[in-house]
Amino acid sequence: MPMADPLPLADIHSAITNALHEDIGNGDFTTENTIPVNFVLKGIFLAKENGVIAGLNVVRQVFELYDKRLIFTQNVAEGDTIKKKTVLATVKGPGRSILTSERVALNFLQRMSGIATLTH
Numbered sequence: 001m002p003m004a005d006p007l008p009l010a011d012i013h014s015a016i017t018n019a020l021h022e023d024i025g026n027g028d029f030t031t032e033n034t035i036p037v038n039f040v041l042k043g044i045f046l047a048k049e050n051g052v053i054a055g056l057n058v059v060r061q062v063f064e065l066y067d068k069r070l071i072f073t074q075n076v077a078e079g080d081t082i083k084k085k086t087v088l089a090t091v092k093g094p095g096r097s098i099l100t101s102e103r104v105a106l107n108f109l110q111r112m113s114g115i116a117t118l119t120h
Helices: 009-024 029-034 056-066 095-119
Strands: 040-046 071-074 087-094
Touching (some): 009 056, 009 095, 029 095, 056 087, 056 095, 087 095
Antiparallel strands (some): 040 087, 071 087
């Protein structure tokens, strides 16, 4: 069966922009009032279950679109079958940016990996 054509990058960016706007709205007030401006964090994406990974490229785009200072490092490839507790990726940079954008990134990763795991 032939693979479907990938979505155009503009469509992916549009979906991410819409998701960020819906999630953040007028701002992430908790993060803005609890995390110092210059605080640098490192986040780890850790698999909670065995499965098939999909969506890391979208996660990278979420962080790049939200704040170009965020450094996303992928440890596994799209389509890899992984075991529980595998470190999938890390993100490092301004703490406020990580905490504000990580919900959207995780939503895409969890949904896409869930679909990939079920269809596998």
